[in-house]
Amino acid sequence: MKIQLNRSLPIKYVEAENKIVCGQTFMDITEIEDCPAFLLELLEELNIPAEFDYVAERYNQSASEEAYNINEILNNLIEEKIVSYTWEQDRYDRHRLFFELSGMNQADSMNTLRDATVGIIGTGGIGSNVATLLAAAGIGCLKVSDGDLIEESNLTRTTTFKESQIGTLKIDSLKANLAEQNSFCEVHTLTHLLSRDKLHEFISFFSDCDILVLSADPSNAFELIGRLHSEINIPVINAGYLGRMGLVGPIMDAHSKPGFEQLFNRDVFENINTTIRINKKYQAPSYGPLNYIVSSICSHEVIKFITTGNSILKEKRLIINPDNYETLVYDYKKDLNLNSPTQHYPDNGTTDQFDIIADFYKNHREGASLNRVILDDYVKEVILKREYATALDIGCGIGTYSRMLDLCSARVVALDTNKKMLDVAREKGGQIEYIQCDLIEYESDSLFDFIILSLVLDHINDYCSYIKKVRSILSREGRVLCIVPNHVKDSCTSHQNDKMVIENYFYEGVQTKSRLDEHGNFLCELNSFKRNLSTYVNSFIDAGFSLVSIKEPRHPDKMHLGHNFPYFTVLEFKYGN
Numbered sequence: 001m002k003i004q005l006n007r008s009l010p011i012k013y014v015e016a017e018n019k020i021v022c023g024q025t026f027m028d029i030t031e032i033e034d035c036p037a038f039l040l041e042l043l044e045e046l047n048i049p050a051e052f053d054y055v056a057e058r059y060n061q062s063a064s065e066e067a068y069n070i071n072e073i074l075n076n077l078i079e080e081k082i083v084s085y086t087w088e089q090d091r092y093d094r095h096r097l098f099f100e101l102s103g104m105n106q107a108d109s110m111n112t113l114r115d116a117t118v119g120i121i122g123t124g125g126i127g128s129n130v131a132t133l134l135a136a137a138g139i140g141c142l143k144v145s146d147g148d149l150i151e152e153s154n155l156t157r158t159t160t161f162k163e164s165q166i167g168t169l170k171i172d173s174l175k176a177n178l179a180e181q182n183s184f185c186e187v188h189t190l191t192h193l194l195s196r197d198k199l200h201e202f203i204s205f206f207s208d209c210d211i212l213v214l215s216a217d218p219s220n221a222f223e224l225i226g227r228l229h230s231e232i233n234i235p236v237i238n239a240g241y242l243g244r245m246g247l248v249g250p251i252m253d254a255h256s257k258p259g260f261e262q263l264f265n266r267d268v269f270e271n272i273n274t275t276i277r278i279n280k281k282y283q284a285p286s287y288g289p290l291n292y293i294v295s296s297i298c299s300h301e302v303i304k305f306i307t308t309g310n311s312i313l314k315e316k317r318l319i320i321n322p323d324n325y326e327t328l329v330y331d332y333k334k335d336l337n338l339n340s341p342t343q344h345y346p347d348n349g350t351t352d353q354f355d356i357i358a359d360f361y362k363n364h365r366e367g368a369s370l371n372r373v374i375l376d377d378y379v380k381e382v383i384l385k386r387e388y389a390t391a392l393d394i395g396c397g398i399g400t401y402s403r404m405l406d407l408c409s410a411r412v413v414a415l416d417t418n419k420k421m422l423d424v425a426r427e428k429g430g431q432i433e434y435i436q437c438d439l440i441e442y443e444s445d446s447l448f449d450f451i452i453l454s455l456v457l458d459h460i461n462d463y464c465s466y467i468k469k470v471r472s473i474l475s476r477e478g479r480v481l482c483i484v485p486n487h488v489k490d491s492c493t494s495h496q497n498d499k500m501v502i503e504n505y506f507y508e509g510v511q512t513k514s515r516l517d518e519h520g521n522f523l524c525e526l527n528s529f530k531r532n533l534s535t536y537v538n539s540f541i542d543a544g545f546s547l548v549s550i551k552e553p554r555h556p557d558k559m560h561l562g563h564n565f566p567y568f569t570v571l572e573f574k575y576g577n
């Protein structure tokens with residue numbers, strides 16, 4: 001197969017430092033230091049596509065003269081997205097570049113979109129724009145429903161319709177216009193408005209869709225989608241308005257809790273108990289420029305959902321302020337979890353989720369992850385301050401800190417309950433004794449001078465027993481470094497750009513968090529235990545420790561949204577007073 005330089009990544013050579021810098025943002029930047037001369041030549045040559053084997057053969061000798069393995073180098077360049085496999089440049093070429101840069105396989109993504117069917121209920125200011133964006137992006141089949149005719153005022157809210165189409169059915173004109181936009185996109189139409197008596201027709205028309213966009217606003221829309229979900233399990237994404245605010249999400253399917261039915265019941269409950277609707281002619285606003293923002297975000301989430309199975313808007317609603325572009329993510333699930341009065345702690349059993357996280361950690365924990373960017377340099381500084389005869393890394397994950405300890409300790413033991421994590425840790429090398437074991441069951445044959453617990457106590461129910469266990473295996477001069485999720489960040493229920501909305505400061509208990517990958521895509525849900533700083537510190541003091549320092553490391557990139565959020569708290573304790 002042919003390979004070439006990634007066309008959408010700036011790749012530069014910094015002559016004074018003899019290094020290659022690829023990428024533009026903290027999410028995609030890679031640096032190659034001490035660049036060997038042959039590599040620079042190879043990269044320059046790869047401006048023109050060439051067969052992998054040809055390149056490997058051509059540079060084999062110069063690479064081995066400098067003690068490099070050319071196949072390994074080429075594969076690393078591909079893995080780091082500096083070099084990519086080429087493809088035929090069709091109409092989707094620039095989309096393919098975007099998918100590749102997003103860490104997705106372009107061919108798989110485009111094939112998945114081609115084979116997908118998306119339903120759109122309502123083809124007004126939002127639905128028609130979503131249809132146009134999805135058809136242009138290569139969705140194979142669209143099913144659209146609407147019973148309305150095009151009016152003059154529609155022409156302000158969407159650019160899909162034309163003056164000559166005023167008076168025609170929206171879905172008929174949309175179908176004709178989409179055929180001109182992308183003749184490969186199949187379009188099927190249903191001439192009805194969403195209503196209770198037509199629901200069975202909607203269910204059979206949309207039954208083979210991969211996802212449905214709800215862009216119609218009858219007042220009982222959520223009730224009808226709830227009923228649809230009692231018969232067919234098709235994910236539905238809502239898009240529209242909340243007052244003057246643009247709104248995208250939630251995405252929910254028949255198994256979601258809450259589902260559309262619960263949202264509808266909640267609205268009904270609020271209406272019955274507190275309000276009486278007076279204006280019978282209520283209509284949501286519809287403003288062209290904002291429709292495009294909502295439609296673009298909705299289309300992007302639909303594409304992500306189809307290609308990856310995930311979306312940041314699962315059970316969440318994104319609200320966009322058109323005055324200052326502030327956004328707010330409202331998390332229904334989190335809200336219900338935290339407000340439930342019947343909270344109780346589950347066991348520590350989150351093994352399955354850690355399997356998923358192990359896959360992510362393998363490739364990204366030491367790359368662009370927030371832990372790497374925010375925590376690792378500080379932790380390294382603390383670790384390398386002293387030398388230790390014995391060190392213990394509890395919940396070591398892929399051994400990031402075990403290997404740092406290996407630089408300054410005669411003996412490093414690392415424990416984790418997850419086998420996958422330990423397999424990756426072992427692969428990464430070092431003179432470290434990796435043991436698959438829960439700390440509470442660990443029978444130590446010696447005391448440790450340094451113990452690190454990084455992001456592990458928050459996954460443990462009976463954490464006080466673990467803290468006592470730590471003390472029982474710590475030497476008299478010993479130090480403990482304990483990293484926990486920041487309690488202020490964990491108390492935040494939503495955020496408006498860089499401002500946090502803190503609603504659950506005093507709540508302590510189970511918290512279900514969505515783990516995201518380096519691109520913000522959903523990985524899995526992880527149960528953890530939210531505890532406040534005072535709880536952790538006092539538990540260590542009660543177990544016989546004293547506090548040496550507290551640090552809340554800050555994201556170093558001033559342009560990053562996270563620069564203003566405290567993600568982690570790093571606590572240093574010593575034995576006794």
Ligand SMILES: C[S@@+](CC[C@H](N)C(=O)[O-])C[C@H]1O[C@@H](n2cnc3c(N)ncnc32)[C@H](O)[C@@H]1O
Binds near residue numbers: 394397
């Ligand atoms: C969020 S990861 C942190 C990994 C690593 N310390 C780091 O900072 O990169 C939490 C790790 O703790 C492990 N873990 C969870 N409960 C544990 C327990 N009771 N005993 C030992 N390890 C545990 C998990 O398997 C997982 O690898």
